[in-house]
Each structure stands twice: as structure tokens, then as C-alpha cells.
Amino acid sequence: MVRSAGATGVSLLRPVRAGNAFEETVERLLQAIKLGVVGHGEKLPPERELAAQLGISRVTLREAIRALQESGFLDVRRGRYGGAFVVYQPPSPRKGDLRKAVNEMGPGGLEDALTFRMAVECGAAQILAGTDLTAAQRESLAARLAEVNDAAPADYRRMDTAFHLSIAELTGSPLLISACADARLRVTDLLNAIPVLQPNIEHAAVQHAAIVAAILGGDPEAARRAVAEHLEGTAALLRGFLS
CATH class of the missing domain: 1.20.120.530 (GntR ligand-binding domain-like)
Known part of the structure; x- marks a missing residue:
């Protein structure tokens, strides 16, 4: 679940505009992941709840989650204890x-x-x-x-x-x-x-x-x-x- 309780998670995952629903959904989820609102190893809110927060269809949400899974930010697990888990971790600092x-x-x-x-x-x-x-x-x-x-x-x-x-x-x-x-x-x-x-x-x-x-x-x-x-x-x- 979202670690940063209260208004922060709600604000970052506020409703997106219909014209660019997929792109904005990816943007909002990436922002929450990169800022650590949902940390490494933690699970995104349930699909129904998250779709309602973003004001999008569950089909659009699934497409965005699939894109982030393919990009290495999320790991989607099936089953009773499944869900979309964050696997992103900031890279260790390197020169340059x-x-x-x-x-x-x-x-x-x-x-x-x-x-x-x-x-x-x-x-x-x-x-x-x-x-x-x-x-x-x-x-x-x-x-x-x-x-x-x-x-x-x-x-x-x-x-x-x-x-x-x-x-x-x-x-x-x-x-x-x-x-x-x-x-x-x-x-x-x-x-x-x-x-x-x-x-x-x-x-x-x-x-x-x-x-x-x-x-x-x-x-x-x-x-x-x-x-x-x-x-x-x-x-x-x-x-x-x-x-």
C-alpha cells in the first residue's frame, strides 16, 4: 500500500485528463514510484481503488501498469497475494x-x-x-x-x-x-x-x-x-x- 499516508498519495494520484489518460496515468504512477510514495517492494493500491482515484477505466490502468512492468518499474504478480509491486530502486551514484x-x-x-x-x-x-x-x-x-x-x-x-x-x-x-x-x-x-x-x-x-x-x-x-x-x-x- 501507499506508505505516505494521507493527502500526498491522493494528490499525486489525482484524476487524469481524458484526452491523454494513458500517458498521464504512466506519469502519475512514475512520480509516486520515483518519489518513494510507493517504495521498493511495496504494492500499488488495488486496481479498483487506483482506477477510481485516477478517474480512468481499469483497462487504461492495466495498460499503464503493463508499460511500467515492461520498463522495469513494476512486477505484476497473480493470485491471492498478487498485485503490482514496485521493483524500482534508485541507482547507486556513479561518477558523471x-x-x-x-x-x-x-x-x-x-x-x-x-x-x-x-x-x-x-x-x-x-x-x-x-x-x-x-x-x-x-x-x-x-x-x-x-x-x-x-x-x-x-x-x-x-x-x-x-x-x-x-x-x-x-x-x-x-x-x-x-x-x-x-x-x-x-x-x-x-x-x-x-x-x-x-x-x-x-x-x-x-x-x-x-x-x-x-x-x-x-x-x-x-x-x-x-x-x-x-x-x-x-x-x-x-x-x-x-x-
């Missing part, structure tokens, strides 16, 4: 991968992606900090922080993604969740092309804690500043590996 990913973005693509991410994630944190949060929302944010702090290096990027997306998720805005997911997806291949460094994890943990403290403390400007500082650090790390 980051440069290749940046080149594929085209001129100015990296800076545009970083600017977009800065705008939407800072905005999400600022909005959430100005919201009267329920006890359940506060607990959810704290739980996501604990998950990324406890993550093993191999699962760190996925839990980091879940933490960042949870901020947009808790605003309750499907459009903002979608924008933050899109922004994260634009840098996912870049982040996967560099190693997970322990000093960076430790530094990020302090910054994540500052973000959560500002949001739970109801300080929108402090939340914006904390996210901006954190994302500037990520941008600096990427530029450092490119230099």
Missing part, C-alpha cells in the same frame, strides 16, 4: 551521473528547478506555520521528522522526501502538494546522483528540527527562513559536486 542529469535538464534547468523548489517549499512551510494545527497534524509532522532521523542511509532520501512532502500535505491544498511533489521530482535524479554523506545528514537533521520547531511554534517567517537555509545547503552541495 550528476553532470549527465544536469545536462539533460537543458541550459538554466538546474537553477530554474532550485528556484521553483525554493518558492513552493518555503511557501508551504510559511502557510502551515500560520495554520491552527490540530493535535493529529502536529503529531504527524513530528512522526515524519522522527522517521527521517531514524532512516538508514539506504532509505534516507525516501524518508527525506516524505518529510518535505508532509509539510505541503498538512496544508490540505492538493495543488500545493502537487507543486511540491513536482519540485522535488525535478531534483530527485540529481540528489540520487550524489552519495548520502553522514555530515550532511547530521546537518540536515538540525535544519529539519528548526523547520518543525518554527511550524509548531506558529512562526511563519521563521519557518520560511529555516526552509530557505536548508534548501540553500542542498543547492550548495549539488553545485559543489558539479564544480
Whole structure:
């Protein structure tokens, strides 16, 4: 099942447009898989439920799943305990991968992606900090922080993604969740092309804690500043590996 509970999975798997139903279904499923909303070894929601979420026929859904199976992202198993299981795993970083990913973005693509991410994630944190949060929302944010702090290096990027997306998720805005997911997806291949460094994890943990403290403390400007500082650090790390 979708690991990232709540609005995130719903927003990423929102109804597609009828004119390009197959293509958009593939896109939505790939986004959920690459962002780790459905992780390696986990199963997509049941066919009937997923088709209803996407607003498509089960025939279109099966065609999209078949395409992703043939592309090596899914393994479809039959029987009582069957379903479509995610087999995709981000590749281990190799020399030259980051440069290749940046080149594929085209001129100015990296800076545009970083600017977009800065705008939407800072905005999400600022909005959430100005919201009267329920006890359940506060607990959810704290739980996501604990998950990324406890993550093993191999699962760190996925839990980091879940933490960042949870901020947009808790605003309750499907459009903002979608924008933050899109922004994260634009840098996912870049982040996967560099190693997970322990000093960076430790530094990020302090910054994540500052973000959560500002949001739970109801300080929108402090939340914006904390996210901006954190994302500037990520941008600096990427530029450092490119230099």
C-alpha cells in the first residue's frame, strides 16, 4: 500500500485528463514510484481503488501498469497475494551521473528547478506555520521528522522526501502538494546522483528540527527562513559536486 499516508498519495494520484489518460496515468504512477510514495517492494493500491482515484477505466490502468512492468518499474504478480509491486530502486551514484542529469535538464534547468523548489517549499512551510494545527497534524509532522532521523542511509532520501512532502500535505491544498511533489521530482535524479554523506545528514537533521520547531511554534517567517537555509545547503552541495 501507499506508505505516505494521507493527502500526498491522493494528490499525486489525482484524476487524469481524458484526452491523454494513458500517458498521464504512466506519469502519475512514475512520480509516486520515483518519489518513494510507493517504495521498493511495496504494492500499488488495488486496481479498483487506483482506477477510481485516477478517474480512468481499469483497462487504461492495466495498460499503464503493463508499460511500467515492461520498463522495469513494476512486477505484476497473480493470485491471492498478487498485485503490482514496485521493483524500482534508485541507482547507486556513479561518477558523471550528476553532470549527465544536469545536462539533460537543458541550459538554466538546474537553477530554474532550485528556484521553483525554493518558492513552493518555503511557501508551504510559511502557510502551515500560520495554520491552527490540530493535535493529529502536529503529531504527524513530528512522526515524519522522527522517521527521517531514524532512516538508514539506504532509505534516507525516501524518508527525506516524505518529510518535505508532509509539510505541503498538512496544508490540505492538493495543488500545493502537487507543486511540491513536482519540485522535488525535478531534483530527485540529481540528489540520487550524489552519495548520502553522514555530515550532511547530521546537518540536515538540525535544519529539519528548526523547520518543525518554527511550524509548531506558529512562526511563519521563521519557518520560511529555516526552509530557505536548508534548501540553500542542498543547492550548495549539488553545485559543489558539479564544480
